[in-house]
Amino acid sequence: MRSRWSYVYFLFYLVLGFVMLFLNNDVSKAVITLMNIIVVLTPLVGTVFGVMHFYNSREFTELLLAQPLKRSTIFLGQYFGLAISLSLSLVIGLGIPFIVYGVTQSSAIWDFSSLLLVGAFLTFIFVALAYNMALSNENKIKGFGYAILLWLTLAVVYDGLFLISLLVFDDYPLDKFALIATMCNPIDLSRILILLKLDISALFGYTGATFKMFLGTNLGMIVSLFVLCLWVAIPSWFILRKANKKDF
Amino acid sequence: MIEITSLYKKFGKVEVLKNLDLTINQGGIFAILGPNGSGKTTLIKSILGMVIPNKGEVKIDDKSVIKKFEYRNNINYLPQIANFPGNLSVSELIRMMKDIRSTESSDKELIELFDLKPYLKQKLSHLSGGTKQKVNLVLTFMFSSDLIILDEPTTGLDPISLIRLKELIQQEKEKGRTILITSHIIGFVEEVADQIVFLLDGKIYFKGSITELKTQTNQDDLEHAIANILMGNNA
Numbered sequence: 071m072r073s074r075w076s077y078v079y080f081l082f083y084l085v086l087g088f089v090m091l092f093l094n095n096d097v098s099k100a101v102i103t104l105m106n107i108i109v110v111l112t113p114l115v116g117t118v119f120g121v122m123h124f125y126n127s128r129e130f131t132e133l134l135l136a137q138p139l140k141r142s143t144i145f146l147g148q149y150f151g152l153a154i155s156l157s158l159s160l161v162i163g164l165g166i167p168f169i170v171y172g173v174t175q176s177s178a179i180w181d182f183s184s185l186l187l188v189g190a191f192l193t194f195i196f197v198a199l200a201y202n203m204a205l206s207n208e209n210k211i212k213g214f215g216y217a218i219l220l221w222l223t224l225a226v227v228y229d230g231l232f233l234i235s236l237l238v239f240d241d242y243p244l245d246k247f248a249l250i251a252t253m254c255n256p257i258d259l260s261r262i263l264i265l266l267k268l269d270i271s272a273l274f275g276y277t278g279a280t281f282k283m284f285l286g287t288n289l290g291m292i293v294s295l296f297v298l299c300l301w302v303a304i305p306s307w308f309i310l311r312k313a314n315k316k317d318f
Numbered sequence: 319m320i321e322i323t324s325l326y327k328k329f330g331k332v333e334v335l336k337n338l339d340l341t342i343n344q345g346g347i348f349a350i351l352g353p354n355g356s357g358k359t360t361l362i363k364s365i366l367g368m369v370i371p372n373k374g375e376v377k378i379d380d381k382s383v384i385k386k387f388e389y390r391n392n393i394n395y396l397p398q399i400a401n402f403p404g405n406l407s408v409s410e411l412i413r414m415m416k417d418i419r420s421t422e423s424s425d426k427e428l429i430e431l432f433d434l435k436p437y438l439k440q441k442l443s444h445l446s447g448g449t450k451q452k453v454n455l456v457l458t459f460m461f462s463s464d465l466i467i468l469d470e471p472t473t474g475l476d477p478i479s480l481i482r483l484k485e486l487i488q489q490e491k492e493k494g495r496t497i498l499i500t501s502h503i504i505g506f507v508e509e510v511a512d513q514i515v516f517l518l519d520g521k522i523y524f525k526g527s528i529t530e531l532k533t534q535t536n537q538d539d540l541e542h543a544i545a546n547i548l549m550g551n552n553a
Contacts, residue, residue, distance in 0.1 A: 129401035135368045136397065137418050138390040314385070317329070317369040 076155050079115065083163025091171045097178035098268065101185055104164070105264045108189045109257050110225050113196040116156060117221045120200025121214050123152050132318050145201075145313040149306065153197040157190040164189075184267045188260040191298045195256045196221065198305035205312045228255050253294075256301045263294045319344050320365065320465070320496070325374035327360055334360045336520035337374070344464070347487065347497045349507045352517030353548060358500045359398060361517065362467055365498075366395055378465070391419065396458040398469040401450075404443025408434065408453055411442060415457055423460040431482055432456060448474040455479075459486060466490060466497045472506055484510060504541045516547065523547065 086107065090100040127148060134144050168182055200217045207213035232251055236244060252258045320342040327335040334357045342348055350358050363369040365376055367383060367390065376383050383389050402411060412425050429435060432452040437445060445453065451474045458468070468487075472480060487510055490497060501507050507514070514531055516524040524531060524547070528540055537543040 127403065129399075130403040132368065132397060133402065134418075136366050136390065136393075136395040137415070138387055139418065140387045315370060318363070 075119070076159050079156065080159035080163045083160055084166055087164040087167030088170075091167055097171075098181065101178065101181050101264070101268065105185055105188075105261065108160075108185065109192065109260050112156075112160065112189045112192040113221050113225060113257060116153070116193045116196030117200045117217045119152060119156060120197040121204045121217045123148070124201055124204035125210050125213070135318055141313050142310050145309055146306070149198060149201055149309060153194045156193045156197065160189045160193065161186050181264075181267055184264055188263055188298075191302065192256060192260055195298070195301045195305065198302060198309060201309050202305055202312065205309065205316060224255050224257050229258070232258075253297050256298060259294050259297055259301075263291060263298070266290050266294070319379060321375075321377040321380075322361075322365075323375045323377075325361070325364060325371050325376065327357075327364065327369060327371045327374075334520055335364070335371070335374075338517075338521055340515065340522055340525070342496060342498070342515075344496055345491075345494045346512045347491055347499065347510050348513045348515055349511035350498060350500045350515045350517060351507065351544065352523075356517040357520045358517055359469060362395075362469055362498065362500065366390065366393065366467065391421070392463045392465060394458045394461055394463045394466045396454055396466075396468040396471055398473075402442040402453070404441060407439055407441055408445075409438040411453070412456065412460070415460070419461055421461055424462075425456060425460040428456040428460055431486070432479055446474075448476060448479070451475055452479060455483060455486075459490070462493075464495055466495055468497065468499045470501055471499065472501060472503050480506075504544065508540045516544075518547070 086104070090104055091097070094100040094103065131144060131148070135141070164186060199220055203217040203220065204213045207216060232248075235251075236248065239247075252262060320340070322338060322340040324337040324339060325335050326333075326337050334355075338357075338361065340361075350361065352358050360369055364371050365378075365383070367385070367387065371384070378389055378392075381389065406414070412429075416423050416425065429438070432455065434449070434452055434456065437449055437453075442450065442453070451471075455471065458466070471483060475483065484506075487497060487499075499507070499511065508528060511528065513527055514524065515522060516531075524534070526534075531543050532538065532540065535543040535546040537546055
């Protein structure tokens, strides 16, 4: 992507990575702090860029639609182009400070890699969700509004509702409910995944403990990775379906 | 040959094309006319597959084109509003289009023809409306296809470029190509078109030569003939 913003985004992570590492002096702690930033920020950036990119490249899309190209090629190309470029900004931007710090020699390398993996997943998921919103709304303001609302719901409101429901239904066995509710939100799921990796899930309250108890660390990670893949695949499939029906 | 049978399209509650039937034979220049909102662009976009009709069939050379894409290799399309990605330069855009179609292209001659050389390195967002339209024309005519669709080709062009465009259209016609044009500039239509297709309320109101249209409406010039149809005197 020939965009200034992806460089800005890259520089942001570069600075963030350096600051976190050299102020904390403890890789594990830095990973946790970065996780808290990444699980909220990558979805937001994915959402905003996804919507903006779709509306900005509309004319270009129309130009391509008149060419002998398949619709699915055009739209998946745009989607992957943006998601890959954003993910690269994240991975390279955070990767450089960690390599400079010498994370490759320490045991924290896997914690750190899982952090980047989750960040990339969240980028792919939220760009896809944003594309869906933009595809279904001709009106830019509406499309933008819905996409941001979706981010807000998954990043903030969902946790609140989740906690309230846990409190209200305290008397019932909630393990399964908590498990499923976590799966239904990619942000929660990512958080759990990293915490499982860091092996401190017991510290992270109810869902983390349930996850660990039910699935164990390894199976838990495999299941949550699989669900994250679903979270990429299903919105992408919706993009294709919508794109094939839309008039330009 | 293009064969359109009972094409129906509505956007929300607005019916734009109402069971439209149209056959266009290979070779010649066809002008699609009609008042604003009569469905000209929708018709063109249905042929191109950019608008997906609710009902009906579009066939090019006896093959249905709905939900296909390969057939567009043989179509050149000039969109109504020339909006390009602003962060590309003219030559980058041309190169990209050449990458998409592997066929031979005559971009160099066309750049020469429309005096676009000084603009090649400039970003598309910095070009004036007329220059953008010239780039648009280069992109449209640089591949040789049997069907050429021009949606308002004269917008923003200076007189010299307009003359060159007309010459270009005539050259393509002599090569036996089919050219569909929509335009509101009656003088331009009268000069270039062999046949007129008049759209009204989502249907074909008239199809034939300019002379036929004049006789049918009892008018001496095309402009009045069309005004006559629009005011319903002839109905």
